Amino acid sequence: MSVGGKPSCARAGDLALLVGPKRRWRIVRLEPGQTLQTHHGVLNHDDLIGRPWGSRVATHLGHPYLFLPPSIHDLILRIRRITQIVYPKEAGYLLLKMNIGPGSHVIEAGSGSGGLTLALAHAVRPDGRVYSYETRSEMQRLARRNVERAGLADVVEFRLRDIVEGFEETGVNALFLDLPTPWDYLEQAYAALVNGGYLGAVLPTANQVARLLAALEPAPFGLPEVEEILLRAYKTVPARLRPVDRMVAHTGYLVFARSLVSGDAEAEGRGDAERTGGDDVS
């Protein structure tokens, strides 16, 4: 917290969010001597360094840009990617659902482009750890680069390893499977999770969800849940409030379950996924 005064200013090395006409936006790292080419003209980094966040700046053609520190939300949406990413609407929810916060130890497999890695790393700082598994080295490089760019490399350990051999960690609080066949790795996931730990997965198709649910039934997991999240944005003209014309219809189904003491999982915790208000309110 910059106690006691508005000016909180950009420094060389900071990431900056620049939002121009029609809300076109980009994120850049501020480096002395560099220039930023936009479709609306040039911005000199030297004019940005030292400037208060929240300023309006103008390109050499006079087009206005807002100059702001990017949020973790912005960084996730703007990572370089070669895979589908887990979007903030899902990432934010799964953090709460899987009880991930400062100090948590979390496994994710695979790393993908590192979008979820950013969200996890941001949440578990500074004492938690994210163990991010990936089998494709070029993918790992991309994820690592995205994590480094966001300044979160300290809390992420990347592992280039096929998880069919198992995870290196045990006793982790939460484990997220972001890969096409999570049902193949339930045993490995179980071995890595603390008792009572959180298993999560995101899957694009209903067929995969059905298959994962079937695989969870005999496994030592309980309380399976399947959820999807829809985000609808509105146009922000006060006198004409209305949703935007189009929206994302689907990113993936979220599946959650909890790790149980082996042998205790048989029948309970099955049934309807709706958590009811309950007769047993304490």
Next chain:
Amino acid sequence: MSVGGKPSCARAGDLALLVGPKRRWRIVRLEPGQTLQTHHGVLNHDDLIGRPWGSRVATHLGHPYLFLPPSIHDLILRIRRITQIVYPKEAGYLLLKMNIGPGSHVIEAGSGSGGLTLALAHAVRPDGRVYSYETRSEMQRLARRNVERAGLADVVEFRLRDIVEGFEETGVNALFLDLPTPWDYLEQAYAALVNGGYLGAVLPTANQVARLLAALEPAPFGLPEVEEILLRAYKTVPARLRPVDRMVAHTGYLVFARSLVSGDAEAEGRGDAERTGGDDVS
């Protein structure tokens, strides 16, 4: 992380989640000598203390319950409340959107029943702070009690104060207005926020959203966004995958904006709320 071994066991004083038939669930604090009355029989705390998390336990009538540590998600849903709460689907999203994480300094007004306070406190631990304002003392008592019960009192400072007089803090990273007339407090919010900081609000009606958007236009805030989140749960029978019959249709509209350097906000950052892919990808 309980390194190297499954048994992670409940201790006296822990909060425990107990999930019984039909997924009826409750959260209790484990205390020696206490008993828990459920609709399906009695559980003795002494039989739970020392037991591994993830165990199956049985009431004296033989009904099975799952015994788990509760997540922050569970705690939010089960606070004692006398007001509408911000649900995890919105809370998780706004944490990312407003860049709230470990170390953040965040103001919320009002405290309400403390549901969002839990989410905020959980996210900013251990070095961040939540400043939670409320004018009704009995409401503050409720929020404080809910926060204490969740073990998060260390990071929350409750303030019994009418925010029309302004906030005590300056330079906070994010400020969330969870009250009916946020347009009345934009000046106060601006004074408390760091340059580039995040303003958020949740509002039940479209009329309020239109009014807040109108009030933001002349204020030193930019990049207004309005979003709503829908969560749909599925039944988890693998051979009969389908959404549940009914869902929450509305909890509230989320409104976001960013604090700008005063006098720089005129025209830019207005317009369509849809962030486009952009021609300016760095």
Next chain:
Amino acid sequence: MSVGGKPSCARAGDLALLVGPKRRWRIVRLEPGQTLQTHHGVLNHDDLIGRPWGSRVATHLGHPYLFLPPSIHDLILRIRRITQIVYPKEAGYLLLKMNIGPGSHVIEAGSGSGGLTLALAHAVRPDGRVYSYETRSEMQRLARRNVERAGLADVVEFRLRDIVEGFEETGVNALFLDLPTPWDYLEQAYAALVNGGYLGAVLPTANQVARLLAALEPAPFGLPEVEEILLRAYKTVPARLRPVDRMVAHTGYLVFARSLVSGDAEAEGRGDAERTGGDDVS
């Protein structure tokens, strides 16, 4: 059209919609000498017969009721039912999608409680026909009674018959399968449909949808589509416009396909279900 004058009045034998406090509503047939018991008092049919539609009437306790002719929408929602019904949001859409209108000949299987039968019969009047198949006689009785009550019996032919033996009709314009295993009846459906005719189905689970899609692939049908419809109602207080708290999350997935000339269906019409704007706009 009651040309030239407001008073359009209820007659004995008419169905009437009565909407009371909190929008509780019911539909009754007006019969001389009868009384209607409501939770808010008694209404005498004799006081209603001859009264203008759109009137306000009062029970003997003074509680106001609106007195209106029911719509087909109202009738569908208020049939006596022992099965899940196809709701107006889906029924209205499938009528357009399957090109069902005045004069259409349509098969449905099964009759169920007759909810969809009402929508179909209402749409194809007076010269079209609905052929409604059912194997359970008590179900057929219920559907027939609901159709008769709505005054639509003239256009519906009920058939008590297992459709595994095929349908009696050929050359029908549209055929709707409202039963759990539509993939078992594609051959029979094909035999009944005119070339280019419309096949429709409603299915509660994703597993069933996947199975029907798989069965359609080798069958002489093309242009498969799967859609779901969500309806969200708003509270109608002008100064507090907002969605209601809860909504129906799922009634069923709609599946559509078109009947092709046998042998011509191989590869085309497959692929992505999204109809694009097209480069070929005429």
Next chain:
Amino acid sequence: MSVGGKPSCARAGDLALLVGPKRRWRIVRLEPGQTLQTHHGVLNHDDLIGRPWGSRVATHLGHPYLFLPPSIHDLILRIRRITQIVYPKEAGYLLLKMNIGPGSHVIEAGSGSGGLTLALAHAVRPDGRVYSYETRSEMQRLARRNVERAGLADVVEFRLRDIVEGFEETGVNALFLDLPTPWDYLEQAYAALVNGGYLGAVLPTANQVARLLAALEPAPFGLPEVEEILLRAYKTVPARLRPVDRMVAHTGYLVFARSLVSGDAEAEGRGDAERTGGDDVS
């Protein structure tokens, strides 16, 4: 119904739907001697006339097209338009909601591009009538042309007239206001509607909905309802069932009300728009 036999063949003058690679589709009128240029080659109308519907045809380059009669759904989506249209998901629903069917007399204002006119005309054939009002002559020409092309001109009477002067008809069953300021025409609408008749409107913004609801309060209308419909399509690969990536987020809010006997509307029929199951089930 083409009784007893599959071949139902295209004739000169028919409208035909042609669906090509990637489901690109177009609608053309079959005329001897004409050719159809597609992005995938040429089709000769003479090769199509006389061909069974549901056939597969090939362009001169060998690309396959499905050859089908278009549905009213297809025609609505493919009218020439210079305005936003009412989509089939809303049109189908409002037909049931406003009890519009064969024989209904319906007013719409304005005609717009004629999309809703098609749906209304298709539904009220052959004995009903659609009275379609418009003030802009070029718009009326477009709507008329679209209606004529669909073969529905017999049931539509176009009126070039400012409805502030009122409608020419009285006693109509339903009246739909598809214009920006429906609150300006409630008196005129009331004069045209039969007692108990159906008023409908579609509005893009929440502000308009709030204003219309406020105007309905003192007017002789009751039972106001506001609803929105979301349609989500799925990809149709059986082994990979999932929603498409993007969907329409908003076309408009539907508003409904019923015409009451003047002076009877005071307090009743107000309140929550949710129709409950009711204690008064007959």
